[in-house]
Amino acid sequence: MTNKDLAAEVGLSQSACLERVRRLEERKALRGAHADVDPAAFGIGVQALVSVQLERHTRSAVTRFEKTAIELPQVVTLYHTTGRNDYVAHAVAQDMDHLRDFTLDAITSLPEVARVETSLVFRAINKSVWPDLTREP
Numbered sequence: 001m002t003n004k005d006l007a008a009e010v011g012l013s014q015s016a017c018l019e020r021v022r023r024l025e026e027r028k029a030l031r032g033a034h035a036d037v038d039p040a041a042f043g044i045g046v047q048a049l050v051s052v053q054l055e056r057h058t059r060s061a062v063t064r065f066e067k068t069a070i071e072l073p074q075v076v077t078l079y080h081t082t083g084r085n086d087y088v089a090h091a092v093a094q095d096m097d098h099l100r101d102f103t104l105d106a107i108t109s110l111p112e113v114a115r116v117e118t119s120l121v122f123r124a125i126n127k128s129v130w131p132d133l134t135r136e137p
């Protein structure tokens with residue numbers, strides 16, 4: 001979105017809007033910009049959430065798993081979670097065969113992994129903005 005469009009959207013002058021954006025960047029509240037990408041344009045036909053339970057929970061095992069998992073090209077995001085599973089990876093693949101091969105060859109074969117459960121993503125709906133929870137209700 002251009003500064004002009006953003007200013008119109010939030011009801012500010014272009015110069016005031018640009019100044020606020022710069023302050024947010026300086027405070028590290030804005031860490032970058034993103035593009036809304038069509039996964040199919042990159043050969044992605046399947047998305048999945050791959051839940052992983054680790055064999056051991058030592059710092060070295062966690063660090064090894066995180067480093068290996070996030071470097072896999074199919075892993076878009078890696079979440080360290082609480083509960084039954086230790087991690088949930090948002091993974092992408094060309095098709096079901098590619099997803100199966102990825103899960104078996106790249107995830108379950110890791111020595112730190114005890115259990116894997118894969119859930120297909122039918123559709124993802126994202127908000128375009130994050131809520132500001134710093135404001136009093």
